[in-house]
Amino acid sequence: MTTTSEKPATPDLAWLDDITMTELERNPYKVYERLRAEAPLAYVPVLGSYVASNAEICREIATSPDFEGVITPAGGRTFGHPAIIGVNGDIHADLRGMVEPALQPVEVDSYVEDLVRPIARRYLEQFENDGHADLVSQYCEPVSVRSLGDLLGLHDVDSDTLRDWFAKLNRSFTNAAMTEDGEFANPEGFVEGDQAKAEIQAAVDPLIDKWIAEPDETSAISRWLHDGMPPGQTRDREYIYPTIYVYLLGAMQEPGHGMGSTLVGLFGEPDQMEQVVDDPALIPRALSEGMRWTSPIWSGTARISTGPVTVAGIDLPANTPVILSYGSANHDTGLYDAPTRFDFHRPPLPHLAFGAGTHACAGIYYANHVMRIGLEELFESIPNLERDTSSDVDFWGWGFRGPTSLPVTWEV
Numbered sequence: 001m002t003t004t005s006e007k008p009a010t011p012d013l014a015w016l017d018d019i020t021m022t023e024l025e026r027n028p029y030k031v032y033e034r035l036r037a038e039a040p041l042a043y044v045p046v047l048g049s050y051v052a053s054n055a056e057i058c059r060e061i062a063t064s065p066d067f068e069g070v071i072t073p074a075g076g077r078t079f080g081h082p083a084i085i086g087v088n089g090d091i092h093a094d095l096r097g098m099v100e101p102a103l104q105p106v107e108v109d110s111y112v113e114d115l116v117r118p119i120a121r122r123y124l125e126q127f128e129n130d131g132h133a134d135l136v137s138q139y140c141e142p143v144s145v146r147s148l149g150d151l152l153g154l155h156d157v158d159s160d161t162l163r164d165w166f167a168k169l170n171r172s173f174t175n176a177a178m179t180e181d182g183e184f185a186n187p188e189g190f191v192e193g194d195q196a197k198a199e200i201q202a203a204v205d206p207l208i209d210k211w212i213a214e215p216d217e218t219s220a221i222s223r224w225l226h227d228g229m230p231p232g233q234t235r236d237r238e239y240i241y242p243t244i245y246v247y248l249l250g251a252m253q254e255p256g257h258g259m260g261s262t263l264v265g266l267f268g269e270p271d272q273m274e275q276v277v278d279d280p281a282l283i284p285r286a287l288s289e290g291m292r293w294t295s296p297i298w299s300g301t302a303r304i305s306t307g308p309v310t311v312a313g314i315d316l317p318a319n320t321p322v323i324l325s326y327g328s329a330n331h332d333t334g335l336y337d338a339p340t341r342f343d344f345h346r347p348p349l350p351h352l353a354f355g356a357g358t359h360a361c362a363g364i365y366y367a368n369h370v371m372r373i374g375l376e377e378l379f380e381s382i383p384n385l386e387r388d389t390s391s392d393v394d395f396w397g398w399g400f401r402g403p404t405s406l407p408v409t410w411e412v
Contacts, residue, residue: 011038019046021177024398028298029340032328041312041322048073048178049302050314050322055329055352057312061303061322062356069359070304070321074184078172078193083242085250085301085359095243096362097228098235102151102220105365112369116147120377128381132388135378135406136260143374144256152247153211153219157203162252168196169249173300174399197245204244208237250400251363254296255370257402262290262375264403265342267387272344277379282344287371289344291353292336298327298401301355326352327401384410
């Protein structure tokens with residue numbers, strides 16, 4: 001008797017045609033679980049792009065010399081050029097050199113406590129005697145946007161306006177649906193992003209005028225104008241505005257959503273919540289798990305092939321964009337046991353919430369400390385937090401993801 005080996009059947013991928021942006025925004029995990037199992041590198045028609053969905057492929061592409069940074073079409077339409085997340089070579093080196101000094105660990109250590117802790121205390125004082133709050137809208141997001149707003153020098157822009165800007169830019173950036181002809185399926189979806197940019201310029205232009213004449217070492221944007229430039233010269237505002245927009249979206253939302261998601265995870269694991277409240281030294285571990293469990297920058301970055309390349313058995317021509325879905329990679333069952341469960345006791349494997357390669361997030365150290373201080377102050381002030389179970393916690397977002405609200409109660 002003889003046997004013959006048969007090649008595994010190729011999965012029928014017709015279902016990819018049925019994926020919708022609404023489905024991805026509400027809950028991308030089911031779609032991406034199937035992508036990881038059947039087609040971890042696949043062309044997704046609604047996105048008009050290849051998508052990498054498991055940890056191995058995401059990390060390979062993010063760190064490969066055969067790929068360089070690129071911005072998604074919707075991201076390019078939202079931010080303009082040159083946005084730091086979508087450029088390469090000398091421009092990328094200049095923009096990274098522009099933003100990184102204020103984000104270096106030694107520099108962050110010199111200001112982060114005095115910057116963030118008073119802000120956190122101020123917001124807590126507004127509701128700590130009420131016995132109830134929505135931690136997303138009243139604490140996590142305000143602490144995140146106010147801290148970065150003050151670091152940038154936007155002291156006179158109120159926190160609600162900063163939150164409104166990042167929400168509008170978010171919806172514009174993730175207005176990613178494409179037609180078969182490669183056009184935007186919902187061009188009107190960029191209107192509110194354009195409105196936000198007009199408001200940003202109206203607020204920031206007078207500050208730039210002032211900082212050109214009178215540099216302010218306490219303002220990151222002022223330093224962006226001057227650092228590394230010949231005496232008497234500054235960077236053009238049109239050159240730095242796309243990166244300002246990147247900050248006002250990605251950097252504004254990330255610590256707030258990271259704190260919110262971590263809190264949701266802890267509420268779902270009461271024993272772990274108790275451990276963290278009793279021992280604040282565990283907060284960084286809890287935050288790392290929260291960032292893995294629900295990555296704030298879920299699918300917001302991309303790379304483009306610089307020449308023909310084969311990845312995971314797929315031949316990609318030159319100039320092929322690939323969206324890196326880090327939020328999916330962080331649920332890869334090849335790396336994590338029960339990845340849908342929040343568990344900060346799991347082995348401390350590296351995750352991809354902050355990306356990888358030359359375009360990894362420049363603000364990792366800063367963001368981690370904003371979140372740490374935020375949760376330290378919250379648990380110190382209100383150690384008996386309980387989630388208000390009269391309503392479910394909803395998460396939203398595919399490019400950027402986090403809880404939309406988090407009602408809590410406590411005894412006063």
